[in-house]
Amino acid sequence: MMTTISYRIAGAFRAALAASWLVLAASAPVAADDFDDGFTAYLLGKHDQAFKVWLPLARAGGIEAQFGLGLLFEQGRGVARDIEAAASWYARAAEQGSMRAQTQLGGMYARGDGVAEDWMKAISWWRRAAAQGSMRAQFHLGQAYQFGSGVERDLDTALLWYDESAALGFNPAALLIEEIKRRRQAAAEAEAALASADSGADSQTDSPAGESAPPTASRSASVFHETAGDLEAQGAAPLIALGIGSVRPLEGAHRIYLASYRGIQKASEGWRGIVEANNDLLGGLDAAVAQIDLGRDKGIVYRLQAGPLPGLTDANALCYKLSQRSVPCIAVAP
Numbered sequence: 001m002m003t004t005i006s007y008r009i010a011g012a013f014r015a016a017l018a019a020s021w022l023v024l025a026a027s028a029p030v031a032a033d034d035f036d037d038g039f040t041a042y043l044l045g046k047h048d049q050a051f052k053v054w055l056p057l058a059r060a061g062g063i064e065a066q067f068g069l070g071l072l073f074e075q076g077r078g079v080a081r082d083i084e085a086a087a088s089w090y091a092r093a094a095e096q097g098s099m100r101a102q103t104q105l106g107g108m109y110a111r112g113d114g115v116a117e118d119w120m121k122a123i124s125w126w127r128r129a130a131a132q133g134s135m136r137a138q139f140h141l142g143q144a145y146q147f148g149s150g151v152e153r154d155l156d157t158a159l160l161w162y163d164e165s166a167a168l169g170f171n172p173a174a175l176l177i178e179e180i181k182r183r184r185q186a187a188a189e190a191e192a193a194l195a196s197a198d199s200g201a202d203s204q205t206d207s208p209a210g211e212s213a214p215p216t217a218s219r220s221a222s223v224f225h226e227t228a229g230d231l232e233a234q235g236a237a238p239l240i241a242l243g244i245g246s247v248r249p250l251e252g253a254h255r256i257y258l259a260s261y262r263g264i265q266k267a268s269e270g271w272r273g274i275v276e277a278n279n280d281l282l283g284g285l286d287a288a289v290a291q292i293d294l295g296r297d298k299g300i301v302y303r304l305q306a307g308p309l310p311g312l313t314d315a316n317a318l319c320y321k322l323s324q325r326s327v328p329c330i331a332v333a334p
Contacts, residue, residue, distance in 0.1 A: 034053055034057060035053070035054070035057055035062060035064055035065055037053050038050045038051075038052075038053030038054045038057070038065070038068065039068070041053065042068065046078075047072060047077035047078025047079075048078040048079070049078070050068065050072065050078055051069070051072055051078040051079050053065075054068045054069055054072075055069065058089065058092070061096070063093050063096045063097070063098050063101075064093075064098070066089050066090075066092045066093035066096075066098070066101070067089070067090065067093040067098050067100055067101045067104075069085075069086075069089040070086045070087070070088075070089035070090035070093065070101065070104065071086075071104075073085040073086035073089060074086035074090075074104075083108075083113050083114035084114040084115075085114075086108075086113075086114055087105065087108050087113065087114030087115045088114075090104050090105040090108065091105055094125060094128075097132075099129045099132040099133070099134050099137075100129075100134070102125045102126070102128045102129035102132075102134070102137065103125070103126065103129040103134045103136050103137045103140070105125045106121075106122045106123070106124075106125035106126040106129065106137060106140060107122070107140065109121040109122035109125065110122040110140070110149070110150075111280065119144070119149050119150025120150055122140075122144075122150060123141070123144055123150045123151060125137075126138075126140050126141050126144070127141065130161070130164070133168065135164075135165045135168035135169065135170040135173070136165070136170065138161050138162075138164045138165035138168070138170075138173070139161070139162065139165040139170055139172060139173045141161040142158045142159070142160075142161035142162040142165060142173060142176065143158070143176075143277060144158075145157040145158035145161060146158035146176070146180070146277065147277070147324075147325030147326050147327070148324075148325070148326050149324065149325055153326060155180060155184075158180070159177060159180060161173075162174075162176055162177045162180075163177065172276065175276060176273075176276065176277060179273040179276075179277075183273075186222050186223065189222075190222065222261065222262050222263075222266050223259050223260065223261050223262075223266065223270060224259070224260055225259055225260065225328045226257075226260050226303070226330075227330075228330050231257060231303075231330060231332065237290040237291055237292055237303075238251075238290070238291075239251055239288040239289070239290055239305070240264065240288055240289050240290070240291065240302075241286070241287075241288050242264070242267065242268050242271055242287040242288055242289060242304075250286060250288050250305065250307045250308055251334070252334050253307050253308030253309065253334055254307060254308065254309045254310070254311055254312055254314065254315045254331065254332065254333060254334060255305045255306060255307025255308060255309060255315065255331075255332050256305065256306055256307065256309070256315050256318055256319055256322075256329050256330065256331055256332060257303055257304070257305050257329070257330040257331075257332050258270075258271075258274060258304045258305065258306065258327070258328065258329060259303075259304050259328065260292075260301040260302065260303050260304070261289070261301065261302045261304060262299075262301065262302070263302065264289060264302055266302075267289045267302045267304045268287075270304060271287045271304055271306070274327065275287075275306075277325075278322065278325060278327060281318060281321055281322060282306060285306040285307055285308075285309075286306065286307065286308070287304065287305070287306045288305055288306075289302040289303055289304055289305065290302070290303045290305065305332060307332075312331055312333060315331035315332065316331045318331075319331050
């Protein structure tokens with residue numbers, strides 16, 4: 001899988017965070033030297049010491065200390081994990097203009113972590129952070145427009161936000177730009193093939209009365225979505241793992257069906273695109289395909305599935321969340 005998409009701070013972002021914190025701490029109006037002591041403790045892994053230093057600073061209105069406490073509470077470092085306390089400290093820093101706190105708080109509203117899920121507030125905080133140059137907030141706005149979360153679905157606007165994020169060096173945004181362009185190209189090719197097939201059918205004059213020519217549009221499409229009735233009528237088939245790992249956990253478990261593809265490679269590419277855009281929902285699942293022969297008219301397809309999920313209720317709940325992002329999904333029983 002390509003770059004993992006997450007609202008959590010890790011890896012290179014932590015390094016960037018360190019650099020920006022050092023700059024801001026130097027000009028912070030509230031006990032900059034004390035904040036530096038806490039930040040040094042944080043970098044050394046002495047999170048309990050960082051908490052002790054930052055708490056009084058945060059209570060006195062220190063923006064960076066407030067953000068630091070939010071981070072500690074969210075991650076459960078140096079203090080018992082308390083997602084509501086994290087949201088509260090992020091909110092204090094966000095109200096004072098902290099770009100990182102605004103980005104984090106937007107993510108918490110989008111996920112319903114520590115606050116009631118509210119996409120309108122998520123969008124609002126991300127817009128404020130994006131205006132300050134947050135490449136992650138710009139990326140999340142792109143996702144919101146791509147999947148219609150909190151805003152009307154608009155791929156052109158999504159691309160504009162992804163472009164801004166990618167221009168600042170955020171690689172996941174660049175990957176999704178390419179994915180959207182690839183899908184648009186595939187859709188245009190499928191539409192052209194369908195128009196060609198329809199034109200050919202209209203020109204035929206030797207078909208028996210009452211009998212139409214076999215449909216060819218479905219064969220031309222590299223990806224399409226079947227119905228629950230299709231899945232039930234055609235039965236199950238052995239699963240083929242995508243990537244490294246065994247499919248045995250999926251064979252006997254509830255899972256979800258996402259789409260049908262003309263080849264395993266297409267299915268693998270499709271899975272990467274879907275999971276990268278919905279890592280918070282699908283990042284912990286394995287993927288596999290079931291090879292199905294749909295007959296002379298439709299040919300062989302590969303049904304992309306993901307799991308395992310504990311039960312049918314869980315599968316349906318996941319499908320509901322995906323449907324809110326305009327991702328087709330059907331719950332599949334073992």
